[in-house]
Amino acid sequence: MKVSHEPVSLRQLVAHPALDGARVVGGAALDGVVRRVTVRPSVDASGLGYGDLIVVAGLDDATGWQVEAGIRRCALADVAGLVLPAGRRDPLATSVLLAERLGLPLVLLAESASPHDVALRLAQLVSTPEVVRSEHVLRFVRRIRGQVDSLSSVTKTASEVLSAPVSALSADGELVTGGHSPAEFRRDITLPQVVTEDETTYVIHPVIAGSAPLWIVAALRQPAVTMIEIAQAVLSAAEPWVLAWLATQRLDAERDARARTTLLADLLRLREDAGAVVRHRAAILGWRLDGWHIGIYLRRLNESPSDNLADRDEVLRALEESGIGGPLVEQSDGWVAWHTSKSEPSPADVNLLLGSVRDALGRLGSRIEIAAGVGRAAAGTGGLGRTVEEAREAALSVDPTVSDPGQDALVAHIDALGVGRLVRAWTRSRSARALASTLLAPLADQELLLTTLDVYLEHESSVVATAAALGLHRNTVSDRITRTQRLLGVNLRDPDDRLAVELACRTLRPKVRGDSRGE
Amino acid sequence: MTVTSLGLDDVDALRRGASLLGSGGGGDAQLSGLWLAKELTDGQRLRMIDADELSDGWVLTLCAAGSTASVAVEKLPAGDELSRCVAMAEKYLGVTMDAIGLLEIGGSNALFPFIAAAQTGKPVVDGDLMGRAFSRLDQTVAAREDLLGAWVCAEAHGAAMVVDGVDAHTAERVLRGALTGLGGWAALAYPAIRGSRYREIVLPGTVTAALELGRRHRVGSATGDDGAALADRLGGVFLGQGTVLEVYRYTGRAFASGSVAVRTADGQHVLRVEMQNEYTMVLRDGEVVATAPDVVCLLDAHTLQAIQTSQVRRGHEVVALALPVPDRLWQPDVLDRFGPRAHGLDADPRRSAQRRLAR
Numbered sequence: 001m002k003v004s005h006e007p008v009s010l011r012q013l014v015a016h017p018a019l020d021g022a023r024v025v026g027g028a029a030l031d032g033v034v035r036r037v038t039v040r041p042s043v044d045a046s047g048l049g050y051g052d053l054i055v056v057a058g059l060d061d062a063t064g065w066q067v068e069a070g071i072r073r074c075a076l077a078d079v080a081g082l083v084l085p086a087g088r089r090d091p092l093a094t095s096v097l098l099a100e101r102l103g104l105p106l107v108l109l110a111e112s113a114s115p116h117d118v119a120l121r122l123a124q125l126v127s128t129p130e131v132v133r134s135e136h137v138l139r140f141v142r143r144i145r146g147q148v149d150s151l152s153s154v155t156k157t158a159s160e161v162l163s164a165p166v167s168a169l170s171a172d173g174e175l176v177t178g179g180h181s182p183a184e185f186r187r188d189i190t191l192p193q194v195v196t197e198d199e200t201t202y203v204i205h206p207v208i209a210g211s212a213p214l215w216i217v218a219a220l221r222q223p224a225v226t227m228i229e230i231a232q233a234v235l236s237a238a239e240p241w242v243l244a245w246l247a248t249q250r251l252d253a254e255r256d257a258r259a260r261t262t263l264l265a266d267l268l269r270l271r272e273d274a275g276a277v278v279r280h281r282a283a284i285l286g287w288r289l290d291g292w293h294i295g296i297y298l299r300r301l302n303e304s305p306s307d308n309l310a311d312r313d314e315v316l317r318a319l320e321e322s323g324i325g326g327p328l329v330e331q332s333d334g335w336v337a338w339h340t341s342k343s344e345p346s347p348a349d350v351n352l353l354l355g356s357v358r359d360a361l362g363r364l365g366s367r368i369e370i371a372a373g374v375g376r377a378a379a380g381t382g383g384l385g386r387t388v389e390e391a392r393e394a395a396l397s398v399d400p401t402v403s404d405p406g407q408d409a410l411v412a413h414i415d416a417l418g419v420g421r422l423v424r425a426w427t428r429s430r431s432a433r434a435l436a437s438t439l440l441a442p443l444a445d446q447e448l449l450l451t452t453l454d455v456y457l458e459h460e461s462s463v464v465a466t467a468a469a470l471g472l473h474r475n476t477v478s479d480r481i482t483r484t485q486r487l488l489g490v491n492l493r494d495p496d497d498r499l500a501v502e503l504a505c506r507t508l509r510p511k512v513r514g515d516s517r518g519e
Numbered sequence: 520m521t522v523t524s525l526g527l528d529d530v531d532a533l534r535r536g537a538s539l540l541g542s543g544g545g546g547d548a549q550l551s552g553l554w555l556a557k558e559l560t561d562g563q564r565l566r567m568i569d570a571d572e573l574s575d576g577w578v579l580t581l582c583a584a585g586s587t588a589s590v591a592v593e594k595l596p597a598g599d600e601l602s603r604c605v606a607m608a609e610k611y612l613g614v615t616m617d618a619i620g621l622l623e624i625g626g627s628n629a630l631f632p633f634i635a636a637a638q639t640g641k642p643v644v645d646g647d648l649m650g651r652a653f654s655r656l657d658q659t660v661a662a663r664e665d666l667l668g669a670w671v672c673a674e675a676h677g678a679a680m681v682v683d684g685v686d687a688h689t690a691e692r693v694l695r696g697a698l699t700g701l702g703g704w705a706a707l708a709y710p711a712i713r714g715s716r717y718r719e720i721v722l723p724g725t726v727t728a729a730l731e732l733g734r735r736h737r738v739g740s741a742t743g744d745d746g747a748a749l750a751d752r753l754g755g756v757f758l759g760q761g762t763v764l765e766v767y768r769y770t771g772r773a774f775a776s777g778s779v780a781v782r783t784a785d786g787q788h789v790l791r792v793e794m795q796n797e798y799t800m801v802l803r804d805g806e807v808v809a810t811a812p813d814v815v816c817l818l819d820a821h822t823l824q825a826i827q828t829s830q831v832r833r834g835h836e837v838v839a840l841a842l843p844v845p846d847r848l849w850q851p852d853v854l855d856r857f858g859p860r861a862h863g864l865d866a867d868p869r870r871s872a873q874r875r876l877a878r
Contacts, residue, residue, distance in 0.1 A: 063767060065778065065793050065802055065864070072805025093764040094780040094789035098805050101789075 007033040008126050010053065010081045010105055012224035017163030018121040021110030023086070026071075026099025032080040037123035039116060043070020043084075045077040052079045053126075055119035061087020062108065068095040075102035083107040083122075085115055129226035136161055136230045137237045144241055148248075152177040154241045155216060158234055165219045166235075168242070171212030180219035187215075192235075194228060203228055205235035207242045209250075212310070216242060250309075257309055260285060260329040264336060268389070272382040279381075287327050291340045293384045294353055295375035295391035296324070299334040299398070302369050308335065311368050315360075322360035324353070334370065334395070336388055345377045350413070358411050371398035372411045390414040397425035427507040436507035439500060442487045449487070452480045454505045461492065523567040523645065523727070525633070527559040535736045536729030537629035539753070539842060542814040543828040544797035545626015545652025546583070554596070555630050558637035565633060566642035568618060570723040573714030576617025578644060579608055581635050582628040584656075584672065584694055584707035597675035600706035601635035604673040608708045611669055611681050617714060620644050622659070624725045625652025625814070631706065646721035650845045651814050654774060654796040656694075657687035658856050660847055661712075661720050668710025670694065674701045722845045732842075740823045746838035749823060756872045758801050758808060758839035759783045759790045760820055766833055776863060779817070779831055781839065790839055792817065794828040799862040801839060809871040810864070812849065812857035814842040843872035 011030035014022065024030065035051035041058030043066060048054060054074065059067070062084040068091075074082050075098075082099075084091070086108040099106045109118060124132045140161045148154060151168050155177050159166040167178025175181050182195045182202040190206040190213045201220045206213040216238060218231040263281050267274055267289075274289075282289055298315065300306055308330045315335060316328050329336045339353055357372050364370060373394025375387030394412040426432050443450045452470065456477065459465040463481070467474040481492070490497040525533075534552035541548065559565075581601060609616055619632045619639070624647040636643045648659035659666070669683040670690040678701055682693050698705060712720075732753060739749040750757035761783035768777035776795040783790065793800040798815035801808050809815055817826045820836035831837070848857050849870060855861065858868035 063778070065791060065800065065866075068791055068802055068805050069807065070805075075805075089767070092767055092778050092780045092791060094782070094791040094802075097764075097782060097789045101787075101804075 007035070008224045008226065010034055010107075012222055012227070013053070013122055013125070014107060015220075015222040016122065016125060016224070016227070018118050018125075019083075019107065019109070019113075020163070021113065022083075023108045024105055025091075025096050025108060026104055026106035029103045030081075030105055032105070034080045034122075034126055037119055037126055039119040043067050043074065043082065045070070045074040045079055048074075048077055048079055050078050050080070052077075053081050053083065053122065054079055055083040055115050055122070056085065057115035057119065059085055059087075061085060061089055062091040062095065062106075063087070063089050067091055068098060071095055071099050071102070071104055071106070075099070075104040079104070081105040081107060083109060083115065083118065085109050085113075086111055125224065125226055129229065132226065133230045133233050137233050140234050140237050144238070148241050148245050151242065151245055154238055154245060158216070158218065158238050161234055162218055162220070162231055164221070164231070167217045167219070169215040169217060171214065173215070176214070178217075181217055192232060194232075201228060203231040203235060205232065205239065207239050207246070209243055209246045214242060214246070253309055253312070257312070257330045260327065261331070263287075264329045264388075267381060268385045270381075271385045272380070274381045285327065288340045289381045289384065290379075291342050292344050292377045292379050293387050294339045294345065294350065294377050295384070295387035295389075296337040296339065296353075296357055297331075297334065297373040297375075297388065297391035297395040298337065299371045299373070299392075299395040300369065301371055306368075314368060315364065315370075318360045318363040321363060322356045324356050324360060336391070338384065338388065338391075344379070350374075350377065354411060354413060361410060370410065371395055373398065374411065374413045376414055393425045393429070396428040399424070423503075423506070427503065427509075432503065432507045435500070436504035439488065439504040440508060443484065446487070449480055449484045450505075450508075452477060453484050453501070454509065456481055457492075457498070457502045457505055461498075524564040525567055525643075526562070526564045527556060529730060530556045530559065530630075532730045532733030532737065533630060533633070533726075534733065536731070536733030537625055537627070538825040539732055539736060539816055540625035540629070540650075540729055540814055541627075541652040541825065541827070542625060542797040542799075542811070543794060543817060543826065543831075544654060545623060545628055547827060548627045548630060551583075551627040551630035551634070554598075555634050555637070558634055563637060565636050567645050567726060568642045570644055570646045570718045570721045573618065573644065573718045576714045577612075577614050577711045578618045578620045578714055578717040579605060579616040579711045580620035580622050580648065580709035581605070581632045582622035582707050582709070583631050584698060584705055596704070597677075599638070600673045600675055601631060602638040603677075603679065604671055604706040604708045605635055605639050605641075607673055607679045607681070608669070608671040608711060611671065611683075612711060614711070616641060616711065618642050618644050620709075620712070620717060620721070621647035621726065622709060623647055623649035623652045624722075624729050625649065628652065629726075629729065635706075643726070644717070644721065645726045646723045647725045648721065650722045650725055650848050651812065652797060653857065655687075655861075656691040656709075658861065659687075660722060660853055663687070665712055665716065665720060666690075666710055670710060671708040672697070672701075672705045674705040676702070678705075680705075722847055725845065736823070744823065746818070746820065746840070749818070749838065750840045753840070753842060754872075755814075755816075755840045755842040756809070758815075758841055758871075759788060759803060760838045761788075761790065761836070763831060763833050763835040763837060766831055774863075775829060777828075781837060784836075792839065793862075793864055794831075795862045795864075796828060797862075798828060800859055800864050800866060801841070807866055807869050809841040810859045810866060810869045811862055812844050812854070812868070813870060813872050814844060816840045816842060841871040 009031050013034055014024055033051055034053045037053045039055050039057050043056055144157045155166040155168050165180040167180050168176040169181055170176050173187055182197055185193055185195045185204055190208055193204040195202045199222050201223050203218045205216050216235050220227055266278050326338055361370055373391040375390030378387045394414040398410055398412050455469050456466045463474050463477045467477045490501055492498050530552055534548045537548040619636045619641050621632045622628055632643055648661050663686055666687045669681050672680040682690055735752050739752045746760040747757040761781045763779055764782050765780040774795045779792040781790040788804050791802040792798050800810045801815055818838040819826055820838050859866040
């Protein structure tokens with residue numbers, strides 16, 4: 001018979017699911033190594049010795065005197081242990097005492113257990129662990145088929161196959177399904193891990209989807225090394241199913257997000273003209289269109305790429321915990337939310353809301369950095385469009401690079417914005433960037449001309465002042481301005497042309513001069 | 520002709536000896552002892568003859584037959600069952616019985632032949648057919664042919680029954696069935712045997728040995744022997760002394776069988792006593808140390824009285840002994856009738872005690 005490389009202790013075998021309901025009586029030498037499992041029709045140790053575990057299959061119970069005589073012989077032969085059928089009655093007290101005195105562990109099978117089945121499974125575990133491993137993986141694959149309607153259905157199937165609890169943990173180690181998780185493990189390395197805490201060994205397997213991994217964890221009680229390997233194999237087999245489930249979830253979420261985003265876009269575009277169809281779609285999503293709305297625009301400050309969909313839940317939670325209910329709609333650079341009330345909110349209500357927004361930003365912490373804008377209260381569907389636009393402008397006006405990184409500075413109310421901030425807000429808008437890049441496209445590789453133009457406009461179209469500021473001869477400036485007008489096809493003496501070019505320059509100013517001007 | 524005479528003062532020794540040789544079964548000798556004592560209160564003395572004194576006359580082997588051993592305690596005898604049984608046998612066979620024989624020297628059955636002797640005036644043979652007590656009618660040293668004949672039964676209300684021409688097996692089956700209809704208990708006479716044949720098969724001197732055993736037991740009890748000392752005094756082997764942890768009685772078997780678990784007083788050893796009507800085997804620490812046909816006794820550790828298999832209980836403090844039986848029982852031609860396998864135990868017989876007591 002082939003011998004396993006990893007020795008299995010009787011204690012580990014007793015913890016095996018095949019011995020569920022079995023009781024250990026008699027000798028406590030459970031740490032003895034089991035190298036072979038043998039089935040015998042009676043308690044017969046002949047030819048067996050150290051490292052042998054005997055499973056007795058031919059008795060109804062262990063009350064007979066032959067069992068007691070056999071216990072003596074087994075102990076003298078130094079076998080690792082004796083697995084006996086329990087029947088309705090326990091062995092006689094003397095049998096148990098004798099086993100105790102001779103240090104022979106007795107394992108009493110549950111009444112329902114088949115000794116042959118138990119022996120086979122234990123023998124496989126001891127002698128051919130790779131067969132057991134494949135068997136478990138196969139069983140998992142057969143059972144899981146067509147059952148991936150939830151994450152818990154995957155963990156439940158794995159749990160049934162392993163006869164051990166299986167849980168799923170979020171990236172930060174919180175339980176998502178199941179009830180067993182290790183107190184500590186390395187969440188910073190997304191690699192399979194094995195963590196032992198007291199009598200429980202946790203086999204941890206990461207499922208990597210997107211930026212944050214999901215962990216699936218099997219909690220095994222005093223497992224043999226083979227059982228750990230089996231759990232690792234089954235969890236690996238479960239990984240694609242978890243991924244499939246995640247992908248389905250993601251698709252659903254994307255669909256929902258698109259529904260929200262297009263509905264909001266329609267509402268903003270149509271305002272008071274929003275018809276029955278749009279109103280119906282809003283009703284389906286549970287949006288209230290009547291009453292007074294205050295728009296909130298949450299603009300992400302993090303470097304892209306950022307996953308607004310994946311972070312949605314966290315933002316939603318932060319808002320709810322700060323007392324801001326209502327919809328949250330994904331935008332390309334963040335989210336739109338709004339607060340609705342029946343009557344016109346008082347200035348105090350608005351202040352309260354601003355406080356809540358600051359609070360929510362505080363809850364989000366550093367992983368999701370946000371600048372928030374808040375619009376004025378406005379009534380009805382048209383009002384919703386206006387206040388959301390205002391909130392967006394206000395959010396765009398926040399310049400995180402200049403201010404103290406306190407949360408207060410990251411929240412702006414449209415009322416508090418001066419004309420300058422409004423302009424700056426506009427220059428940060430997408431339409432401004434579109435205008436700038438279109439209008440100034442011909443100067444894309446003409447940095448010298450662009451800088452001269454910008455300084456010229458800032459100095460109220462004075463060639464002399466521009467020449468002084470740039471340290472150039474005034475003819476040079478004049479020449480450059482003329483070339484620039486020709487390239488752009490504009491006449492800077494025309495107020496309309498001039499305004500457009502100036503706004504475009506302001507939009508691109510960080511690029512143009514690389515400076516950052518404070519208010 | 521060597522004739523021993525037995526009187527009232529011998530009853531206690533006979534009862535004690537029979538109780539020990541009952542090996543936990545054979546019925547409580549207390550009741551039959553009282554009955555015999557009553558028969559002898561008038562000063563009558565019984566004649567006991569050696570087996571080799573027997574000649575061509577007839578010997579009638581007597582015992583009590585019950586569907587269970589304890590029925591006699593509940594169904595009080597009328598008093599004349601035994602003498603009617605003898606009379607019925609004589610009438611049916613048309614001969615006069617010359618002597619009364621003992622079936623077994625263990626248990627209450629050891630005393631009934633003496634009651635019959637007291638009532639009929641016939642002598643008793645010093646010997647028996649079992650050497651101790653056993654449960655089945657066929658567990659004797661007699662050959663099958665010796666016990667092929669007329670079995671006679673007499674019961675308290677006057678009913679008598681003759682089953683003729685059957686062997687012990689069949690007689691046992693018929694009688695057990697019939698006895699349930701006759702109140703469960705009756706006097707039973709084995710087929711009468713010629714004296715010349717009886718002296719060939721009987722285990723000689725077992726009554727004398729039982730009397731000696733009883734006397735020594737009385738002395739040991741009075742002296743306050745401990746278990747080991749008493750075993751030594753009785754010529755037996757001390758197996759252990761301790762507390763009964765558990766008594767497991769198997770159900771659904773023909774005989775009352777079970778196991779007694781004992782932990783020795785020093786806590787170092789365990790004794791497991793298997794029983795089937797009698798105590799039949801002892802394991803010490805998982806090793807078989809005594810089996811039938813040797814006698815196994817569990818005695819109350821305080822009174823040193825034998826404890827019947829039906830009486831042993833958890834918490835009893837007991838002494839376990841093995842007592843020797845006549846060598847004849849260990850001879851291969853009959854050992855199968857008496858050994859562990861005859862008591863439902865698939866084990867080889869193990870002799871622990873050699874007979875050392877002088878006759």
